[in-house]
Amino acid sequence: MKKVDEAPQEELAAGLRADRSTRDRVARSILDHGPSTVADLASRLGLTQAAVRRHLDALVADEVVKPREQRVYGARGRGRPAKVFALTDYGRDAFDQSYDKLAAEALRWIARSAGGGKAGEAAVAAFARDRIETLAQAYRSAVEAAAPEERTEALAKALSADGYAATARSAPGRSQGEQLCQHHCPVAHVAEQYPQLCEAETEIFSRLLGTHVQRLATIAHGDGVCTTFIPGDPGPPPRPSETHDHSSDSTAGRNPA
Structure with a gap:
């Protein structure tokens, strides 16, 4: 039974x-x-x-x-x-790594060791640039191997391989250009406290793609997606209200960079 x-x-x-x-x-x-x-x-x-x-x-x-x-x-x-x-x-x-607290404590230690204040912020920024430069080696190879019109898509695929769930699409509205959208950010919680991480990432995107880019929204600042505008030739960046459809209604367009 x-x-x-x-x-x-x-x-x-x-x-x-x-x-x-x-x-x-x-x-x-x-x-x-x-x-x-x-x-x-x-x-x-x-x-x-x-x-x-x-x-x-x-x-x-x-x-x-x-x-x-x-x-x-x-x-x-x-x-x-x-x-x-x-x-x-x-x-x-639920999808993030559980090392946020350790990472934040490490960055606080770097800032304190440099003397705090502006010197501490500069030290964290230097760490952020060094970190993204290391990650960007694989991105650079992918971007340089792609045709000019396919480089944003190539960067999106490289970012996805690192867990950023990135996509590329034409910018909405009348703007000529593209949007690079990262639907996930493994360091979002740490970047809330240390925007230097977002700033360094924006800088490396600009260098990899060979053009000035504009960060329109970030997960770290409460938006649904990290959205970066890559201008075409020519065309001004869209207004914040024209960011990617997946951005948060209340906070879209904040630009930590």
Whole structure:
């Protein structure tokens, strides 16, 4: 009789594990692609929209994702904008490494050892530049091997290999240029305290791509995506309100650099 009772329990446990696995895939898809509609997720993951909604309801209940209205550029059509689901800070933390505290303490030590104040800030900035220069070796090879019109895409792929879930796309609106969008930042929490990390990254993007770039939004400052504008020839950068669709409504356009 015991074996008969155990079978349904094992099936239930297997079902719960499958649900968690699919739920993780949904959250990961939002991380990789930014805030997404139910239809987007269903198409990417090969699930029905009903199944996606069920998993999203669970993720919302767990405060891993949150719904919001999709930002619309240009003329708005009839009806309400589509609802998108974005990762919360808590949800993003689940994908981050657990070394934030150690990293922040190390940077504080560097700043104190240099004497604090402006000297301390300069020491942290020097560390940030040295760190990104080391990481950029692989990026430089990828960018230089690409055709000029494909270099932003090549940089995005190189960043993705380092966990930044980056994409490249044409800039919205009338601006001629591209947007490099990083949907994940492994050092976001540390960069909240030390914006020198973002500034050094922006500088290296400019050097790698051979043009002045403008940081329009960052995860470290509360935006949904780190967004960098790479101008075409010619064309001014877009206004902050024209940043990537995945940026936070309340904080898009903050530029720590």
